[in-house]
Amino acid sequence: MALDDSHPDFVSALARGISVLLAFTSNTPEMTLSEVAAKTGLTAATVRRSLLTLMALGYVKQNGRRFVLTARVLQLGAAFVESMNLNQVAQIYLQDIVDVFHDASSLTVLDGNDVVYVVHIPSNRPARLRQHVGARMPAHGASTGYVLLGHLPDEELEAYLSGAPFPAFTDKTPVTRDEVRALCMAARENGYAIAEDAIGLGTIAIAVPIRDQQGRVVAAINCSADSTKVTRDKLIETRLEPLQRAAQHISEQLIRYPALTVSVLG
Amino acid sequence: MALDDSHPDFVSALARGISVLLAFTSNTPEMTLSEVAAKTGLTAATVRRSLLTLMALGYVKQNGRRFVLTARVLQLGAAFVESMNLNQVAQIYLQDIVDVFHDASSLTVLDGNDVVYVVHIPSNRPARLRQHVGARMPAHGASTGYVLLGHLPDEELEAYLSGAPFPAFTDKTPVTRDEVRALCMAARENGYAIAEDAIGLGTIAIAVPIRDQQGRVVAAINCSADSTKVTRDKLIETRLEPLQRAAQHISEQLIRYPALTVSVLG
Structure with a gap:
């Protein structure tokens, strides 16, 4: 059909x-x-x-x-948020991350060559990148993008990579097939990914996958910090474990509210 | 047309x-x-x-x-958020309220008998009411509802009130025409409104209007606290002035980004 x-x-x-x-x-x-x-x-x-x-x-x-x-248009996007029970599934756990680290935190899924912000809790520090639910970002510049691409079947990843070169947003944006592939492979290997100054200077983000009951990756969550203040090592040392814990909680909620899994994988 | x-x-x-x-x-x-x-x-x-x-x-x-x-549906709601430049217009100022008071804070407009959440910054305390952009709430139970209804032309307010009785969500929800009218008139008179335990027990909220350059009310912002911990007097004493300052900032942004004004009043 x-x-x-x-x-x-x-x-x-x-x-x-x-x-x-x-x-x-x-x-x-x-x-x-x-x-x-x-x-x-x-x-x-x-x-x-x-x-x-x-x-x-x-x-x-x-x-x-x-x-x-008119504001009634918001009802259309809300149909997705509500049908996925995103408040119950994810918002609370991302909020915890924001409270502790004062980072922005998001849950995103892949849609074509973009990651789409499905949940977004803004940072309570002066943020460089302000996002909103429904915003999109090219996957090759996003920590969640590497996680989501990295867990695609090989042929789908290669199909994506065939679109290289990818647009540069800063001089640190990975633009070649090999650069992007390496980041995706590292995400697959390590279970997390980092994007540093890739979409805009001043932002460093770390992402981990959200898995369903069968271990399939359905989404990714991340948090993003100020890259002039937090190093890559510090980000991993402080944020990785809390993010993995949040991912575990969200995975557990997906059993009770499976619509997101079906939406992504069904 | x-x-x-x-x-x-x-x-x-x-x-x-x-x-x-x-x-x-x-x-x-x-x-x-x-x-x-x-x-x-x-x-x-x-x-x-x-x-x-x-x-x-x-x-x-x-x-x-x-x-x-699928998550692509979020793009439809995002068309409104983006075309109104809501990140620039309002998000930052509501975030400030949340940072200081740990309340949830929202910008809403009237759509029929409901207020619609156009911007929503969740509280970073365990919240009783979790909302999201595009969520709706019956205006007669919302602090922003009294502000928005109270600033309608008289005949529009009376047309709305003719729909009474209004559904009760708690035993404190105003349900009669006279109760709701009194709250709306108080909002018009005072320049702010309070809703206490009206939509759910445990929440008290205070709202103020957002005006355009001609002084017309185009939206309302509020913040909501735990009604078992913050009294009505305390809410006014602590939150009213910061909310009015945020409203002033948002009004100033509407000069640069007038789409929201046009959307509501045009």
């Missing part, structure tokens, strides 16, 4: 409506109908009907000739 | 696809096609096409005969 957009069962109107919604970003929070059309590549007529429908459903609001999202 | 679902421009396929997505909740994280049909009231054929399309787009995954959401 899989299809592409040429299949007669594919509901183009649904796909187009979603692409209209996703056209609104931090750079384009308010757009006219023709701006949405230009951004999505859809016809003005299609965009008009999508916007009118999203307005009727309360997801979009009109301000003169421009359109803007 | 407003229409209902009988209008020829209303794209039913989009509305139905969204309702399929929202059918997944904490109690029904995995469903068969016929379970989704039963829950949404849509035909099996419509549900099938919606699920197939959402699967092709990567928002839904299949596990045997059952379907489950």
